[in-house]
Amino acid sequence: MAWGWGKKEEDPDEALRDTQSLSDMANVSLKIQSMLGRAKEKFGGQYDDVKLSVAVPALLQLIAQAQGQKSGEDVFQRDLMYRDAGDEPATAGQFLVSMLLRLAASAVINLFSCIDLEGMDKMVDFADWAYISSTKDLKEKLAGCGYSLLNHDSVLEAGCVGYYIAIDATTKTAVIGVKGTSSMTDMLTNCCAATIPHELENSFSADDPEVKEIRCHEGILISSKRLARDLEPFIRDLFIPLEYNITMCGHSLGAGAAGMTAILLRSTYPDLIKRDAIHVKAFASPPIVDHKTALACLSFSTTIVNNSDVITRASLANVEVLLKLLSGIQGKLVESGIDPVDYKSTAAFLSKLREGAGGDMLMTTEEGFETLNKAQADVAVDDPDHLYVPGRVLLIYGKWQDRVKLEEEVEKEKATEIEEAAKRDIPTYCVLSNGITAPLRVIEIDDDMVQDHLIASYKNRINGILKSGSS
DSSP: OOOOTTOOOOOGGGGGSGGGGGSSHHHHHHHHHHHHHHHHGGGTTTTTTOOHHHHHHHHHHHHHHHHTSOTTSSOOHHHHHHHTTSSOOEEHHHHHHHHHHHHHTTOOOSSOOHHHHHTHHHHHHHHHHTTOOOHHHHHHHHHTTTOEEEEEEOOOOTTOOOEEEEEETTTTEEEEEEOOOSOHHHHHHGGGOOEEEEEOSSOOOSSOTTOOEEEEEHHHHHHHHHHHHHHHHHIIIIITTTTOEEEEEEETHHHHHHHHHHHHHHHHOHHHHHTTOEEEEEESOOOOBOHHHHHHTTTTEEEEEETTOSGGGOSHHHHHHHHHHHHHHHHHHHHTTOSOSSHHHHHHHHHHHHTGGGSOOSSOHHHHHHHHHHHHHHSOTTOTTOOBOOSEEEEEEOOHHHHHHHHHHHHHTTOOOHHHHHTSOOOOEEEEEETTSGGGGSOOOOTTTTGGGSHHHHHHHHHHHHHHHHO
16 A cells, blocks of 8 residues: 555544554654654764755655556566565465475575474464463463463563463473563664673574674563573473473564573573574564674574564664665755755745655656665664664565555456455565565665554464465
8 A cells, every 4th residue: 555645544443553653644754753863863963964854754755656656667676675685585375386396306495494484374373372461361372272381471560571381292392472562652662772782601503602792682682681581490490301392482572582582591501502492483573683693593593574564674773774865865855956945945845745646756766776775885784783683584575566556456447445455465475584684674664564563464474375375
């Protein structure tokens, strides 16, 4: 769905949801300006010349215009960025087929395995159940999957995360579900949290015994340390002696805490590394570790990222990329004589905005992506304050081109019922990569950027992938 520029009719019930705060251009502009305003303070005046109240609306207009291309035109630049982001771009069905063919050919799959993918529908349920506060209800959910609840802590203290431990004694498997936060405001506020160093007791990596110094998200490290302490008796006295295989999972900040806690536990208990006995399945994890640590997690951590999910990109590095992009847009406004510095230029700027998605673009889509590419190149990946999503990343996404094509078909057929449009499937694509891939190094401003973060959206995408792959 492209930016409506005031044309979209809102469902009153949506006012109660987090997504409502980012449901139209004006609110998106205000939210982004607020976030960028806080972040600018961290850059010591480097971006003080960027007028957020001018550059952000101009950027939103450019995005709406880029999304407004006709589906028959050249492939959308945004879709190309996703397609070229990883190791194995494909539609959902082709993805599974190619994985099986590579397995049959004894090819090494470095980033993802077919087993990982096929179990992801169950794992997203396990992550979702971490939000359940009722122990009785949680027990019933787990029993339906053959698991017994061993421990449940729905603590609400600051600096702590709720969690549960469930086991299947028959298969000697344990699932540790970590609760995230239901507040989108808290998550956006945390995107610029301090990055701090942390010295591990031992290396957490099976491939590099020297990885003991990491840099990470301060708040998530604090909560993960507490969680690790709570889990240690179960790990040390039960799961290691009985040789259980452990999977940690979570959604949103719960995903981040699951990933960080696994690093801490692997460092404390080398037996977990020797047996390859602990893995992470994370959904919508925020960036939590430096680039070297993120890549060192490839062997045991897998993160699913859904399309334009804003929280998976909520990092200081990406805020700086966005500020550089906005600086380039403001330069274009100055060049075009519509940077609002007096009455005449202000009137010209407002007139430009009133053109909406149908007006002439301030810069071409190609120029926009050239500006973005330069911004990404100028923001160092290995900066010690820059954080990334850890481990393997399965980026699942829909193409703008397919979305526009569907909108054109609906318009052509004069289909006005939302239910009728919802019945039409837009293909889902998969790219295998890691947290340093280009699509995750930019905050993608899209009217699905918040909706894509919700766990219900993750469930729908994953179930659609598996359904497509089995058909």
